[in-house]
Amino acid sequence: MILLQVQQVMRRFGADVLFDNVQMDIQEHARVALVGRNGAGKSTLLKMIAGETVPDEGQISMRKGLTIGYLAQDQGLDSHNTIWEEMSSVFAELHAIETRMHQLENQLSDPAIMNDEQAYQQTLKTYDQIQTEFQQKNGYGYQAEIRGVLHGFQFDADVYDKSVTELSGGQKTQLALAKLLLEKRDLLILDEPTNHLDVETLTWLESYLQSYTGALLIVSHDRYFLDRVVNEVYDLSHHEMVHYTGNYDQFVQEKAARIQAQWKHYEKQQAEISKLEDFVNRNIVRASTTKRAQARRKQLAKMDRLDRPDNDEKTAHFGFHAAKQSGNIVLTVKDAAVGYDGRILSEPDNLSVKKHEAIAIVGPNGIGKSTFLKSILGQIPFIKGQAVFGTGVVTGYYDQEQRNLNDKKTVLGELWDEHPTTPEKDIRTILGSFLFTGEDVDKPVHALSGGERARLLLTKLAMQNDNFLILDEPTNHLDIDSREVLEVALNDFDGTLLFVSHDRYFINQVATSVVEVSPEGTELFLGDYDYYIDKKQEQAEIAAAAASQAAEETASAGATDPTSAATATPRSTGQQNYQASKQQQREKRKLERTVAALEEQMTTLDAQATQIQTKMAQPEVSADVGQLQDLQKELDAITIQQEQVETEWTEQAEALEELN
Template sequence: MKKGGWFTVILLQVQQVTRRFGASVLFENVSMDVPEHGRVALVGRNGAGKSTLLKMIAGETTPDVGQITTKRGLTMGYQAQNAGLASTKTVWNEMLSVFTKLIAMEKRMHELEAQMSDPNVTADQEQFAQVSSSYDQLQQDFSDQNGYGYQAEIRGVLHGFEFDEDYYDKPINELSGGQRTQLALAKLLLERPDLLILDEPTNHLDVETLTWLEGYLQGYPGAILVVSHDRYFLDHVVNDVYDMAHGGLDHYPGNYSHYIAAKAERLRLSWKEYDKQQAEISKLEDFVNKNIVRASTTKRAQARRKQLEKMDKLDRPEGDDKAARFSFKPRRQSGNVVLDVVNGAVGYDGHILAAPVTLDIKKHQSVAIVGPNGIGKSTLLKTILGRIPAIQGQIIFGTGVDTGYYDQDQATLHDKKSVLHELWDDHPTTPEGDIRSILGSFLFTGADVDKSVHSLSGGERARLLLTKLALRHDNFLMLDEPTNHLDIDSREVLETALNEFDGTILFVSHDRYFINQVATQVVELSPEGTTRYLGNYDYYVAKKAEQDAYAAKEAEEAEAAHPTVTAPKQTQVDYQAQKEQAKAKRKLSRQVTALEDQMADLEQQKTAIETEMSQEENFNDAGKLGDLQAQLTTITTQLSETEDSWTEKSLELEEFAD
């Protein structure tokens, strides 16, 4: 494969693959290439076969037809959807198991160090030289393979997934399912396979962790193949999209936004060609019908008929005709003031998670609540609704406000009811035909309406909840993670419905693309309470960065100014000592952080040089390889020295903690 004047190494090829289930075909004749360092997304509706194809690529199943080939020696790491680690080891020891080779090398280095200190060895020059040579080579290999930095790498990845040192000694089998899933992904990232295969890796991650994961994957040295419904994530990580639809697979270069535009343009051109041919067919058929029985024009009519028979007729373009179609229409209008929360608090059993909470929501606003997992976003919605007692403050609804609530736990559904009766029981005076028609617009057709709620998938339950919400005709919608379980098409339909809604919205979501499309303002919830940002998610991120930079600058200026603090004489000395100690600790902390950033930068440079050395065009260029080797030696030495400095400074910082 040639790309941009260079030959691109293909790590994996899917060639004319088909998957059948009995007599039905899930997909057929699908093909895909994953290049070296590729960033490939596989998108499509729920049930299209994305996870099935990933399992084939990972080697867990085999194709019914076709083949999947890989580059010789390719290492693959596969993270199935919601698959967590099953281990009795502690978090730290499980992550440490990735580096058994380095640990063995480290042990061997210590053994050689002991031998070199042995008087019997030092007395024998030849034996000492042999041991020293082995040690030097082993130490170089150890350093080249990040032997001096692998523990820092473990800490960095665990920190990215919000596992601090309190978790290091906890057995994994005692953690929650979500935490075990995150640890499985953390371990996979540390293993660094040539090809990462990830099925919905962003599920249940908060925004901070998602942002960290995006940055990590952007710098990942191998290739990535990912299935995700997180469009913001796809926009920031991938540069190739394969769309699984109508039993096939279409390729679109670029990120998710490019894919959406290109797919729409492809469909437009397909319709243009189809309509053009249909007009030509209609014209030919009309001529044949009018002239076939007339003696003077029979031959021309026969010629047109043959032309029709030989024509390669285009299939009718297949768009997304089966997308859900729904809208939210309020029964009446509310007053301008919809909701005020004054000096509120989020928490439970008297334990406050965030305070003070202030909300001032006016008619037609769409307000997104964001914040880390566990801060109480869902609790805030339930407190406003009165489902959880308010700890403090006032919650005041405006005049004429009708509130509809979407519960991410889907607890309001009745498992023993059928889909039809889940809706009809709420609206018994509505004719059955109308109920069935409404369910059909939410993609519940035919026998689907007779399914029990218990048997529905997460996505189907989400659509059923939205159906119930749409039928209430409320003017104030409170939505808790409404995009969970929805595929991309359903998310886009929901966005359209909410943007056309003539009412007010307050919602919690970790779907940043969704927030960008729907929110007119963002409220950040933190232990210090609420902060309002008058824009969408991108505006919120930009404003936060600006505020953080300003705060950091102010802190530096304040520290440089050394303001004099007046204190009683008997406490002045103690205070000054504490102040100097705190200052020294902050300085050390900054140095440790700077060294960690420096190590990460050197690691990236080292990986880039090693990648360049492995490229085919450099194999026979001795001069180029020599230059690269010299650069690699310099970088490796700098990295080793930086790691030593980091270890020294970290130990000093730990002494402050003690």
């Protein structure tokens, strides 16, 4: 069933058209991504759909009674409530029911009511009805639901009494999203919901949204997030909208194939046009062939000419090049401690960087990743240890806080002042490759957007020709197109990379290894982000196997020889047992993921079935035979899906039980 339709919508800015004839359908339980480069109009369209603005042309229609939750980009809560009060306000109806329950409980203990059998029975009946409603609306579980969502966003119980006004901007945005999730709207519209989230929170949010019962419409630059959450993509580019089915990776492949097909048709038509025009030019003045030439001319005039496929000429195109090569050992950090004001965030930190490696640094927010980079560069002293650079190493640094820019200069001046011997024409050409053209180069730096500042920083970095690039969140503020260009440039770079990033897709594309930073120090993983996640899962399984083995051996030793447990080495034994059954563990892990996914699917289908059954029980629906029939068809289809999923779950669960 369609929740919302965008029909032939247009938006103008003065005489310019931002987009035109935009069409979009959002079905129940849809998982939709809206993508497009910065400035294409994505946020503008979301505001229209959310009802904050209206189209210049066209219309947006929606199902009667549709509830919409909208989170604008970096939109935080503005409230004087505590965190708990703000989240609890979502359940105001439950609070009222609970208050009514307590009133009735007091009445039931009132002697005047207790001695009046009729009044007592009527009060008891009312109480039972209210209590049933309270239970059906999760009255006994809503507080656990609040705690679960707050914990997912890293708000633990010790901050529940903290005022919302005391939170940072990023925390207020996270809290606004948490509140929206608890409200369970029919359609959730999220504009860059992954901003300010670390990897752990992102992973939790992905899992939560996968089982969200309503529909989702999401704008995000996080391609890994889109791959895991959406199954439809609307591409807003060149003032038009194109719809694709599948996740982000599938969209990229289908769009490339579509553009390739357009070029093929265009080039074929151009060849035909050239051939016809050549014939006309050669034969129009000849008496013997003029009629044939006139016929060709008419054919040309009637031809429905294809537009030249847009080749994304405005995509940035740049590269990084090392002016000279470094030695094989680029950087060594041994047994260091990072932090500030004497407070250690992570220890011991070890890092060995060799020539041509690309190392990603990951870890939760606040663990000291950026501090680690700044300590390596000497901007913040190590609390313990030091960084030793190898022979011939020349470092270039990308600061996520963008402090390397002078707000008083123009874009052109920012580069030319650092390279005064370079001709202005060459400076302008380089800026053009980073999408600073025409009057853009005369803009003051303070007037640039976050994305423009990021591109200017990358321009400066590219001109330095360093052989060791240290990058702190380089994809922040960049649109997807610019991120992909940056990935290509870094993969082609003939130097060495060390970077901090929360962009998991970017890490997968660029990194040759991953270093995790934690309070216990650093740990190296020799692969991309997906490899890192798999190894973390394996480590968890090893720990679980060791703990299980330890418990078994302790129990066994206690039953035979009370002193034997003291000499056991359960961790070593657990490790050996794990290694001996490594293949079995992989199969088990795969089955566990399959079973978990099927369980999530069953939960979603159960929720959908319950929702339909609730609708069918509504008086206005039960009196409408046509609507009842439609709902019954939907319910039948879901029932078939439930049976199929349950059958598959049973088979997979039995296979998993055999491995256990």
